[in-house]
Amino acid sequence: MLPNARLTAAQVINSVFKDGAYANIALGKALSKQNHSEQDRRFVTELVYGTVKAKGTIDWLLQQLVSRPLGKIEPMILNILRLGVFQIYFLERIPASAACNESVNLAKKFGHEGIVKFVNGVLRGAVRSKESIVYPDAEKDPRQYLALKEFHPDWLVKRWLKQFGFEGAQALCRFDNEPPPLTLRVNTLVSDRKTLLASLQEDGFEAEPSKWCEDGIVCTKIPELSVLFSKYNDMFYVQDESSMLVAPVLAPQPGQTVIDVCSAPGGKTTHLAQLMQNKGVIYATDIHEHKIKLIEENSRRLGITIIEPSLQDAAEFKPEWASMADCVLVDAPCSGLGVLRRRAEARWKKNKLDLKTFPPLQRDILRNAARYVKPGGRLVYSTCTLEQAENHYIPAEFLENNSNWQYAGFQHPLTGETVDELQLLPQHDGTDGFYICALVRKE
Numbered sequence: 001m002l003p004n005a006r007l008t009a010a011q012v013i014n015s016v017f018k019d020g021a022y023a024n025i026a027l028g029k030a031l032s033k034q035n036h037s038e039q040d041r042r043f044v045t046e047l048v049y050g051t052v053k054a055k056g057t058i059d060w061l062l063q064q065l066v067s068r069p070l071g072k073i074e075p076m077i078l079n080i081l082r083l084g085v086f087q088i089y090f091l092e093r094i095p096a097s098a099a100c101n102e103s104v105n106l107a108k109k110f111g112h113e114g115i116v117k118f119v120n121g122v123l124r125g126a127v128r129s130k131e132s133i134v135y136p137d138a139e140k141d142p143r144q145y146l147a148l149k150e151f152h153p154d155w156l157v158k159r160w161l162k163q164f165g166f167e168g169a170q171a172l173c174r175f176d177n178e179p180p181p182l183t184l185r186v187n188t189l190v191s192d193r194k195t196l197l198a199s200l201q202e203d204g205f206e207a208e209p210s211k212w213c214e215d216g217i218v219c220t221k222i223p224e225l226s227v228l229f230s231k232y233n234d235m236f237y238v239q240d241e242s243s244m245l246v247a248p249v250l251a252p253q254p255g256q257t258v259i260d261v262c263s264a265p266g267g268k269t270t271h272l273a274q275l276m277q278n279k280g281v282i283y284a285t286d287i288h289e290h291k292i293k294l295i296e297e298n299s300r301r302l303g304i305t306i307i308e309p310s311l312q313d314a315a316e317f318k319p320e321w322a323s324m325a326d327c328v329l330v331d332a333p334c335s336g337l338g339v340l341r342r343r344a345e346a347r348w349k350k351n352k353l354d355l356k357t358f359p360p361l362q363r364d365i366l367r368n369a370a371r372y373v374k375p376g377g378r379l380v381y382s383t384c385t386l387e388q389a390e391n392h393y394i395p396a397e398f399l400e401n402n403s404n405w406q407y408a409g410f411q412h413p414l415t416g417e418t419v420d421e422l423q424l425l426p427q428h429d430g431t432d433g434f435y436i437c438a439l440v441r442k443e
């Protein structure tokens with residue numbers, strides 16, 4: 001018997017909201033265990049990401065249909081209701097009756113008759129009230145309007161309204177709700193973009209060269225993901241176009257000594273190794289032991305031998321490395337507000353207070369990592385966030401306090417003009433939100 005796509009989706013959603021799992025990891029695990037057709041795999045993916053991203057609005061809708069607080073409903077049943085409401089309100093192509101019936105069937109697996117009746121009643125109510133739901137007025141209450149219409153927490157919408165205005169905030173929210181394209185960085189140690197692109201196209205992929213990075217490929221249609229991993233295993237690294245910009249800005253040369261202080265799972269460090277033609281050495285550290293294995297696995301898969309991974313707190317000085325490196329990368333831990341489209345649950349896990357924890361850590365890491373750079377050497381500081389306090393102000397403050405450093409300047413990847421820093425904005429650039437700044441230690 002074929003596995004039930006909605007059941008798989010409900011279980012993944014439940015592990016996200018009940019157990020705090022990452023949606024992409026829980027989904028990947030569930031799909032690898034179940035023998036779903038390719039079409040069903042896509043459907044499960046759409047259900048999981050859609051429901052998880054829209055959770056705030058779904059709960060707002062549900063709360064109008066249920067008299068008790070949602071927290072009092074058994075988690076699996078609540079998550080079946082969330083999945084049902086998502087289909088009824090936001091998946092136009094699914095007939096509402098099918099969404100109700102299938103949800104009731106799911107409820108039968110997890111609850112007694114009374115619960116099944118409750119699910120049935122709530123979802124029939126959702127269908128009836130669909131056309132009469134009144135959202136807050138966009139002009140009178142733009143914050144609540146965007147939060148509910150565009151599926152984001154209202155504290156974040158408030159922040160973005162201030163930073164980008166209504167249209168900018170709306171475009172940014174909408175960007176986060178779209179599925180990201182699959183972007184690949186070609187492993188230039190074993191292939192080149194033209195060859196890989198042609199081969200992927202022969203296998204039915206719709207793919208085009210990235211305009212941002214000369215080694216990047218953007219896939220817009222993927223016939224079967226498993227082909228990519230089985231046939232082209234050592235030829236690519238899955239990476240957003242914005243992340244692909246970092247290694248070329250650091251621009252290490254073959255034979256040099258490089259330190260990448262926040263390097264797991266190894267996306268940028270393996271790119272640095274490619275640019276170095278696998279000659280020289282890269283000390284790649286991270287604070288989490290389990291992530292060190294990921295750097296090792298990625299290096300092995302791509303045939304890279306110059307990366308030496310180790311466990312190290314980037315804010316703690318390692319005296320043996322003083323003034324040793326030609327290039328240092330600080331791809332700092334950050335609030336990650338530029339990559340919300342990729343991490344479906346992240347918007348619901350973050351909060352305003354968490355944001356305050358990053359700048360002090362980033363300051364410490366930058367200050368410490370800079371001590372590893374030799375005179376004349378370069379340092380790149382990058383984040384995947386949109387927060388000025390974690391971006392511009394961190395290197396700017398560092399330069400104010402360290403007169404033996406200055407901006408290195410680098411070429412804007414599209415315009416070619418020389419810039420000191422680059423802030424990519426999803427709503428403007430169509431990439432993840434990302435910040436890059438290059439510094440040089442004076443001779």
Ligand SMILES: C[S@@+](CC[C@H](N)C(=O)[O-])C[C@H]1O[C@@H](n2cnc3c(N)ncnc32)[C@H](O)[C@@H]1O
Pocket residue numbers: 243261262263264265266267268269285286287288291312313314315331332333334
């Ligand atoms: C933005 S991610 C790095 C991504 C990586 N550069 C890549 O391209 O694949 C930030 C990393 O910093 C690590 N990290 C957080 N705090 C750290 C610290 N104090 N010292 C070293 N690494 C840290 C996290 O474990 C995480 O892997």
